Amino acid sequence: MSTKFFDDIAPITYKGADSTDPMAFRHYNPDEIVMGKRMEDHLRFAVAYWHSFAWEGGDPFGGPTFERPWHPQDDVGRAKTKADVAFDMFDILGQPYFCWHDADIRPEGPDFATSVRNFEEVIDHIGAKMDTRKIGLLWGTANMFSHRRWMGGAATNPDPDVFAYAAATVKTCMDATHKLGGQNYVLWGGREGYETLLNTDMGAELDHMGRFLNMVVDYKHKIGFQGQILVEPKPQEPSKHQYDYDAATCIGFLRKYGLENEVKLNLEQGHAILAGHSFEHEIAVATSEGMLGSIDMNRNDYQSGWDTDQFPNNVPEVALAYYHILKSGGLGLGGTNFDAKLRRQSIDPTDLIAAHVGGMDVCARGLKAAAAMIEDGGLETALNERYAGWDTPAARAMLAGNLDSTYTDVMSGKIAPNPRSGRQEILENYVNRFV
Template identity: 80%
Template sequence: MSDFFEGIEKARFEGAESTNPLAFRHYNPDEIVLGKRMEDHLRFAVAWWHSFAWEGGDPFGGATFERPWHPQDDMGRAKMKADVAFEMFEILGQPYFCWHDADIRPEQGDFAANLKTLEEITDYIGEKMQSVGTKLLWGTANMFSHRRWMAGASTNPDPDVFAFAAATVKSCIDATHKLGGENYVLWGGREGYETLLNTDMQAELDHMGRFLSMVVDYKHKIGFKGTILVEPKPQEPSKHQYDFDAATCIGFLRKYGLENDVKLNLEQGHAILAGHSFEHEIAVATAEGMLGSIDMNRNDYQSGWDTDQFPNNTPEVALAYYHILKSGGFSTGGTNFDAKLRRQSIDPQDLIAAHIGAMDICARGLKAAAAMVEDGGLAMELAKRYSGWQTDEAQSMLESGLEEITARVLDQGINPKPRSGRQEYLENYVNRFV
């Protein structure tokens, strides 16, 4: 045990009228929403990297968080960090957490030493999981921070880096499997390029596709029942990322025959960087049956980079969960808070308050989304707008050719008049629930 959160009691649900900043006002894990417990809908997870590994630096300044496990350079501090993490999970009642290998073990410089420390710390974390009850939503490998990854991992022009990446991912899948993880994520942090002057794009894409196929093959070989996920992100840190957005990733997976084995982990902040709304990315994934999990955060709309702030916009969150609920909800996925404190929020209490507020926002969004699903107003308006396509004549047109359709237009004197899209009406409708 540590004394990092000394004096902070377990967060409890106190209802909407509570003024306690460290109590839940909307998140009641046992509340039934659409026939399921709220906790089972949302499946909250804490991100180990931003909550415990990040030191508060930004592109213009160094660390601002003075944590007792900093610097994170030996196993003693790694275990102290794990102790604090599970204390926070108990305070929040978190059902899940997520990690990169580099978050939970110190970097040793070579693969054999990294593997040894990864096995040691995951044994330690496994004991913590048994005592606290928090489970692993997903694990992943950090293949973007160390200088060896500066030109990518699976897309690196150096085959030795590809080999190091393959060994690293194997070790992380093994660790995830050992801890009962429900998913494994691959985020191509530097799978992209800065300039085509030194890039063979086709070779890099082929290598990335083959790498992912190896991951899928290994999953089946060891009997890992979790879902393999890839995470779209545009631009940062490479100028041209191969995994730009949901549609790009789906096209990539289909090209390499992986669409039945891999789903998507979508992040709101990444959607914004790609010029999309979060609901757009979720709708693209659900339309193709490829939504796996989400990272819930937000970006500053006045900044052009990934600020990873905790969510605080109920209407945005409600529309995201509306599409998730309409698609049947999460299976192995969940809601991971890939979000970090502002670098001036240096107190332990800030870390608790940030997660409580985010969980409350998601709970409010989920309840609003469920109310819209039950009311059926959006679905009814959508059906009405596309009702013309339900006629036999309209459906037969899709089986026709241009000549037949042209003949119909001439014979029937078709001259369509525009119809209102009723956008403001629908926006007002959503606002009734949020």
């Protein structure tokens, strides 16, 4: 039964690129075949429960601007109303997945046991709604950064009691994810870092975080969870420095603690920008190591120095991200989660639908552009030509040799480098033909 929150907005349908209807897809056609696969199955869209339904519109300088029927979010009954509204929106958008933190879907109790009971009651309510629909859970996760208990971190907290509380919290979230058929479980260390090194034992905290993640992997196998375990890089905010700084840092961490075959990465556009990278860079790092698990799609305001989590609207950026994803074989069990929120002034329910419609269209355009570039082969041809010298017998012998033999070849005049153009502008012009 509809909650009427969305005022009976009709399900969004594909109307084609010439449509001017703001409540219709212009580019996202779920059944369109792209590189031999349905567009829906490539993109695997998910709605983020936290930004869409739990966030109240506050910022560091002002309180909530959204007035929703489930506010205040401190009662199980209202939590169920929030779930009802969420599934109404899922019905309208028709995306195949959603994602949540535990704190998004249940009210905090006076103690851990009460919070767990609240959580399990709402999970059962959500499970019953999933039973009547095709929608699935892309991933679940635990919010271990908002409550004051997490102010010094979760797995990296100097207090072992907080570590224990974090372990118990993740267990309940993994159980719920498994129960709902989730395809991934994500760990984002929002406060796994430090504010100052004056009171931080970095070595101990990293060891504790490594041990914590090994405990998570052990529990995954114990309960028979077949999904992926993912970690999400972010350099700072709210902590001054976070240990999961970027993709390369996380990969090094996973290898140090023997987790490289058990854990992959959930990469976010906004976090890449905060780390001084592009989304394309972070995806390329992960795919080159076979460690891309899933993505969070959003964007930052480039005039702001923080994580604004806006809906994506830059087709060229999105196209280059999906180019690397498609080249690596696709998202697999992962998906495209909209870790994005409305602006504080966008207070109408229609705004929430329209924001997702626009984001889904941008991703669809980017995906099709990426596929067209792959099928045309221009970038791949240019790349092969640039590195062709490494395919020669002389180059292979050099790599298998030593400094002395290479020195002799250079001194003899056999090797005299003649620089060649990188042709960057020509390649950028090439990309612009598709986007």
